[in-house]
Amino acid sequence: MGMKEVVRLFSEKGILVDPDALDYISSKENPLEFAKDLLTKLSDSSLVLTLEDIKSMEGGSKEEEEITEVFNEIPVGTGEKVMAREYDAEVKIIKDVTGRVSCRGEVEDFAKLFNSRYQKIRNIFGSQRRGLRNPIPLKKLRDGKIKEAQVIGMVKDVRTTQKGYRIIELEDEEDTITVLVPKDDPLLYQQSQEIVYDEVISLRITSGRNGLFIAQSISYPDISITHKKNKAEIPVYVAFLSDTHIGSNKFMREEWNKMIRWLNGEIGNSRQRDVARKIKYIIMPGDIVDGVGVYPGQDKELDVTDVYKQYELLSKELERIPDHITIILQPGNHDAVRPAEPQPALEKEIQDLFSGKEYIFVGNPCYLSIHGVEILSYHGQSLLDFSTNIPNLRYNQPIEVMKIALKKRHLAPIYGGHTPIAPEHEDYMVIDRIPDIFVTGHVHVSAIGEYRGVTLINASAWQAQTNYQKMMNFVPDPAKLPVVDLRSGNATSMDFNVV
Structure with missing residues (x-):
């Protein structure tokens, strides 16, 4: 066996x-x-x-x-050997919009963004299948001579007719075609329900009547089932500490203090303390402060109403973490950066508030490598877009939503949804590299899973349920810390509601 x-x-x-x-x-x-x-x-x-x-x-x-x-159960003193202290930090930023912002919000910028998306995902399809390296341009289908073809295009529109058929409008750089998905093919019909606006897909089609085409198969760029996970050669761990929401009057101070004490080796049983001694990195995937004016009535739920003072308070809290731990900070939709994604790292004025240990400031999303293990860190605002546009997806089940993002090879394809998109000349939201770990936050849920060799993590939160969340029927799962062993690739979670 x-x-x-x-x-x-x-x-x-x-x-x-x-x-x-x-x-x-x-x-x-x-x-x-x-x-x-x-x-x-x-x-x-x-x-x-x-x-x-x-x-x-x-x-x-x-x-x-x-x-x-x-x-x-006996707390340990400083005499225990901290393994993570023996190793130097090894972090490489692979891809990040920080310092590369190019858009001005003009029409030409949007054209460059969508063209970048189309080209990147077309290249992914081409690397997977020989027949898709040079797909047939849609305009060549107009004369009716080609009866069957495999095409690649961006979804301009997708809808269901009154009779129950699915209609896809697909466009490439030069033309647009209309494709019907027959409702008498259950598998194909189900696949079509996962299609969202502005994503790039591949269809095998046959010609029908009156310029209409019939879908025979639907393909997503997806990730390879043979993906081999990279692993570190040394026994160090990375922890994921998302949605701290410092400044909120719902900040979970008691549970946070337990987490700090655990990292310092002061509480926990022997096995739990063994994990703490091996933590070398903490990644914070966004909403690290609660911000100001993010949602209606937020001012009534703030202990600190100045966003810069929120970051000062966060800095003081992070100083309590052992100094051998490298902390990687990423913005989210509550942070003091532009709301449109991709988001650059926090500005220098805020970065200068943090000192006393090694901090690395990255954009959202960011690809980074830690001891050779590639991590895609994304705050996760688009999880709501996916869950509201695809049947049977729920934002409080983030692992299933993250699988869809990997399947589509895009973090936020829908323009005009809940997630504002900046028209950068390159589409930084395309998942053009297959990560070893894919982490999100935003939905305040603790979850660990796997998809085709990629470890999936949603990194909980440190904010109790707010009145706004109650109104939205949003129940958080806070005060949990996912941890990954970079040498074995195994993942687990510490629950500070019970420690």
Whole structure:
């Protein structure tokens, strides 16, 4: 039996397995049964399974186990070895709009944006299929001589007729065609319901009557099922700390303090403290302060009404985090940057408020590499656009929405939706690189998943339910900290509502 089932067994329980422990389990005659037996002996608060843990469970007496469990709850002092401190930070910014803003808001800018999107995703299709390297231009279909073709285009319109047919208007650089999706093909019809405005797709079509074309298949650019995840060579972890909303009177101070104490090795059982000692990086994917004037009546829910003082307060809070941890800060729709995406990093005047440790300021979205592991970090405002335009998607189930974004290879294709789009000359929202980790925030939900080898994370929040959220029937899942082991690729989460 392969070890994937063993890893999945522990992952479902939110437990990381140390590589040495995994090797030991694989050496057993029946690894799966051995793993199930280990799970019955692990405490509910276990985060990491080490080889020492297994040896202890195999050989320790009941009295020894009881002593160990009590010891695990004792706070540790500064004498414990902090592994993450032994390694230098290694962060490389791969792609980010910061310093590259080119748009002026003119009509020509929008033309360049959409042309960049079309070309990038057409190239993705071409790299996947030989027959799509040189797709047939739509204008060549006008004379009716070509009866069947595979085409690539941007969705100008998509709608359902009164009789239940789906109609797609597809355009390329020179022409537009109208394509009908037959309702008697359930699979094809279901695929067509995932289509949104302004995305680039590929259709296999046949010619019909009166200039109409009939869809035979629908293809999305998607990511390869053979994607091989990059892993770090050293045992360091990255934590994701999103939507802190500093300045809000709903900021969860008690849970935040627990998280700070845990990072400093002051609370948690032995396994939890072991994870804390290995955290080398914290990524903050947006809404790091609550901002001012973001939604109606927000002023009534603010403790701090000056946005610059909010950032000063955040700086003081982050100073409490151990200085060996590199903190990567990214803006969201509540932050003091332009509202349109892609968003550049926070301005220098705000950056200068942060000192005392290594801070890296990035735009939204941003591709970065940490010890060779590629991370796509995006605040996630468009999760609402996807969930309101595609049936059966819910914004409080962000993993499913993130899978759709990867499938479409675009973070925010819909122009004119909830997410304002800046007409940059290059479309920075195209997912033209396949990340190892894809992280979002925005919806205040803690979730971990995977899609075709990509680890998916929505990074919770540190703000309790606001009155505005109650009005919108929005129930958050706050005060949780997703953590990824960059060497093994495994992910888990710390819940500071219960620690």
